[in-house]
Amino acid sequence: MATIHLDDIDMKLLAELQKNGRMTNVELAQRVGLTAPPCLRRMRALEKAGVIKAYHAHVDPAQLGYSITVFAMVSLKSQAEEDLRAFEEHVRALPEVRECHMLNGEIDFILKIVSHDLQSFQQLLTGKLTSAPNVSSVKTSLTIRTVKDMPGVPIPAEAE
Structure with missing residues (x-):
């Protein structure tokens, strides 16, 4: 499997999503220093590449x-x-x-x-x-x- 190159913004996106996968794209974009459209494009690219595999609730x-x-x-x-x-x-x-x-x-x-x-x-x-x-x-x-x-x-x- 080929390794995808992740830049600092990708890593920030992943860190924020691991903390809270429910935040809106607008909030996520603000946290990583992007506007909403490029943030969403990056998220979709990470999903398509298989870096982000799923979103789920952490249930007790x-x-x-x-x-x-x-x-x-x-x-x-x-x-x-x-x-x-x-x-x-x-x-x-x-x-x-x-x-x-x-x-x-x-x-x-x-x-x-x-x-x-x-x-x-x-x-x-x-x-x-x-x-x-x-x-x-x-x-x-x-x-x-x-x-x-x-x-x-x-x-x-x-x-x-």
């Missing part, structure tokens, strides 16, 4: 009844490409699995899972995760508290 899981977050480390019996893809498709279909990352090392995947309570998590674990085809083992860790939960990526302070 507890407010929707998801009181626990669990990280599950999954090992598979086979790492053949078709088996990896089958597992990836399986977890894509599980709405409680919010993130899935393939790893290098003895663990094949790490999953971030939200659940209403321990009972519903156990049902997911035994009914849909450990029983999935090709799963060798699942080790879980229940979070005690979240210290940092930052969306996006670090943008240099000079861009802000």
Whole structure:
């Protein structure tokens, strides 16, 4: 994938949007020192290039009844490409699995899972995760508290 060249204004746009994706184009333009039309053109170019992938609300899981977050480390019996893809498709279909990352090392995947309570998590674990085809083992860790939960990526302070 080709890397797109981002200038200081692009970086400022991204920094501001990561802080508040709901601001109007006029407000964003003012914050980065542009008028509205070129600001909108830059945003559209960043979207088209895939730098900006989506806009979404950062929802508090507890407010929707998801009181626990669990990280599950999954090992598979086979790492053949078709088996990896089958597992990836399986977890894509599980709405409680919010993130899935393939790893290098003895663990094949790490999953971030939200659940209403321990009972519903156990049902997911035994009914849909450990029983999935090709799963060798699942080790879980229940979070005690979240210290940092930052969306996006670090943008240099000079861009802000």
